[in-house]
Amino acid sequence: MKKYYHRKITTDAIQEYVGVDVMETIIGANIGQDAIRFQFGHDHFHYDNNSFVAGDRYCDEQRSIIRSAIARSDAQTAREAFGRLSHTVQDLYAHSNYVALWREMFPAGNPEQVEPELRNILANGRLHSGKLYYPLEALSFIEKLQPTVLPLLPRDSHAWMNLDDPSKPDFNYAYSAAVKRTRTEYATLVSSLSQSDLKLFAGLEKG
Numbered sequence: 001m002k003k004y005y006h007r008k009i010t011t012d013a014i015q016e017y018v019g020v021d022v023m024e025t026i027i028g029a030n031i032g033q034d035a036i037r038f039q040f041g042h043d044h045f046h047y048d049n050n051s052f053v054a055g056d057r058y059c060d061e062q063r064s065i066i067r068s069a070i071a072r073s074d075a076q077t078a079r080e081a082f083g084r085l086s087h088t089v090q091d092l093y094a095h096s097n098y099v100a101l102w103r104e105m106f107p108a109g110n111p112e113q114v115e116p117e118l119r120n121i122l123a124n125g126r127l128h129s130g131k132l133y134y135p136l137e138a139l140s141f142i143e144k145l146q147p148t149v150l151p152l153l154p155r156d157s158h159a160w161m162n163l164d165d166p167s168k169p170d171f172n173y174a175y176s177a178a179v180k181r182t183r184t185e186y187a188t189l190v191s192s193l194s195q196s197d198l199k200l201f202a203g204l205e206k207g
């Protein structure tokens with residue numbers, strides 16, 4: 001996903017549950033994952049290159065950072081970890097064929113109906129994510145060069161597969177799945193917290 005959409009997805013998903021400053025901390029950590037230094041050698045941040053196992057493990061690491069940070073009342077660290085977690089889960093839908101497989105199962109389904117955690121898809125041998133064919137792939141990030149570079153890249157490349165912005169036909173499905181998944185991650189976190197811990201994390205009286 002492009003930064004603008006990571007921000008929008010995260011806002012749509014949880015804005016009503018957290019304080020304004022908390023929201024900004026979470027978004028800052030989320031979009032920080034797309035810093036240039038994290039684009040190379042950090043496939044698991046973005047579920048690139050079929051890094052499903054490493055991506056899932058990274059998500060678990062963030063969840064455990066959240067738990068231990070909250071246990072020592074370090075809300076800032078917990079919020080940043082939630083931001084990183086939200087980035088990775090959002091990218092799953094933009095960088096893999098999850099949406100394509102869902103649409104295959106539900107040809108008449110609209111973006112609002114997409115279910116983000118169907119076992120049948122997550123455990124499907126056909127689930128795959130875009131490979132990064134460097135150095136050519138790097139040129140595809142420059143919008144003007146895309147028409148030249150795209151035909152030279154294989155169909156399983158990140159450049160062909162990504163649903164990072166509305167120029168891609170199934171973007172609305174990836175967007176909706178990412179919002180729902182972010183909301184689920186937040187709900188799971190909330191259900192594990194006491195009222196006082198939730199208040200500490202969310203910066204609000206109510207969660």
Ligand SMILES: [Zn+2]
Pocket residue numbers: 001033034045046087091
């Ligand atoms: Zn990313």
